[in-house]
Amino acid sequence: MKVRVKVMYKKGVLDPQGKAILGSLHQLGYKDVTEVKAGKVLELSLPKMGKAQLEKKVKEMCEKLLSNPIIEDYEFEVAE
Amino acid sequence: MKFGIVVFPGSNCEHDCYHVVKHVLRQEASFLWHKDRTLSRADCVILPGGFAHGDYLRCGAMAKFSPIMETVARFAAEGGPVLGICNGFQILTEAGLLPGALIRNRTLHYLCQDIHLRTESTDSPFTRGIPTGRVLKIPVGHGEGCYYADAKTLKRLELEGRIAFRYCDPKGKLTEESNPNGSLMSIAGVLNERGNVLGLMPHPDRCAEAILGNEDGRLLFESVIGGGPRGTR
Numbered sequence: 018m019k020v021r022v023k024v025m026y027k028k029g030v031l032d033p034q035g036k037a038i039l040g041s042l043h044q045l046g047y048k049d050v051t052e053v054k055a056g057k058v059l060e061l062s063l064p065k066m067g068k069a070q071l072e073k074k075v076k077e078m079c080e081k082l083l084s085n086p087i088i089e090d091y092e093f094e095v096a097e
Numbered sequence: 098m099k100f101g102i103v104v105f106p107g108s109n110c111e112h113d114c115y116h117v118v119k120h121v122l123r124q125e126a127s128f129l130w131h132k133d134r135t136l137s138r139a140d141c142v143i144l145p146g147g148f149a150h151g152d153y154l155r156c157g158a159m160a161k162f163s164p165i166m167e168t169v170a171r172f173a174a175e176g177g178p179v180l181g182i183c184n185g186f187q188i189l190t191e192a193g194l195l196p197g198a199l200i201r202n203r204t205l206h207y208l209c210q211d212i213h214l215r216t217e218s219t220d221s222p223f224t225r226g227i228p229t230g231r232v233l234k235i236p237v238g239h240g241e242g243c244y245y246a247d248a249k250t251l252k253r254l255e256l257e258g259r260i261a262f263r264y265c266d267p268k269g270k271l272t273e274e275s276n277p278n279g280s281l282m283s284i285a286g287v288l289n290e291r292g293n294v295l296g297l298m299p300h301p302d303r304c305a306e307a308i309l310g311n312e313d314g315r316l317l318f319e320s321v322i323g324g325g326p327r328g329t330r
Contacts, residue, residue, distance in 0.1 A: 030200065031200065031201075033202070034205065037205060082158060085158070087190075087196075087198045087247075
């Protein structure tokens with residue numbers, strides 16, 4: 018099974034990378050873009066298991082290591 | 098006084114710290130491997146700068162799971178002085194021993210330069226010997242040094258006198274230009290609730306002897322040595 022975890026900065030946390038990418042888009046003429054947020058996508062490969070067990074496991078990994086709750090929010094979906 | 102300097106795979110300032118406390122300040126010092134579970138009877142623990150475990154996911158994210166961190170947390174809870182410099186500061190925030198987090202510098206650039214610091218609290222074992230009003234010049238070397246905490250935490254830190262250092266100009270004024278990395282409230286270092294754990298991004302270990310042309314960093318180490326083995330506020 019593949020699980021896709023998305024980790025993004027919480028609202029209000031400075032995201033200079035997103036800002037720099039926004040600047041680059043503007044330079045290329047895409048002036049109508051008003052905001053870019055940069056984050057991380059992590060794809061985890063796991064053996065087949067029940068939905069509840071999988072969700073519990075991935076949540077635990079997200080909270081323990083993959084995200085820092087002070088600055089980041091996470092969400093995940095089963096990719097395949 | 099006996100210093101224990103924690104070494105993680107990827108630490109790279111452990112020898113700077115060792116040199117300062119052992120050879121410059123003539124104290125006892127030993128290295129503590131991150132897999133150790135004891136502090137070898139250290140009176141003060143230093144988490145040095147570097148890139149612990151490579152810092153690949155987030156700075157300090159893996160280091161908080163090193164076995165020694167449990168012992169460090171216990172030592173801190175008992176009031177033992179703990180100093181986290183640069184990556185050591187990042188590790189202390191990830192481990193929850195200090196509030197907030199360190200994120201990418203506002204400019205996205207790695208910074209390697211001297212900065213100026215204002216001491217905001219002398220009520221800690223590492224800052225008690227710093228003369229009031231004295232602006233310190235100390236180098237930084239980091240890519241992720243922008244201090245972040247939510248508004249509630251920042252307010253609490255300020256009210257409780259737990260902001261240890263702020264970036265300032267050479268005269269001690271807080272200006273936008275003197276904040277090198279975009280840290281909220283220009284915060285360069287914070288204390289835990291009890292005041293015995295200090296984390297800061299600047300490197301006092303890199304400016305603690307005359308031959309280097311700057312001894313300002315010495316004040317932090319001398320403060321804790323002067324305060325005795327268990328100097329808490």
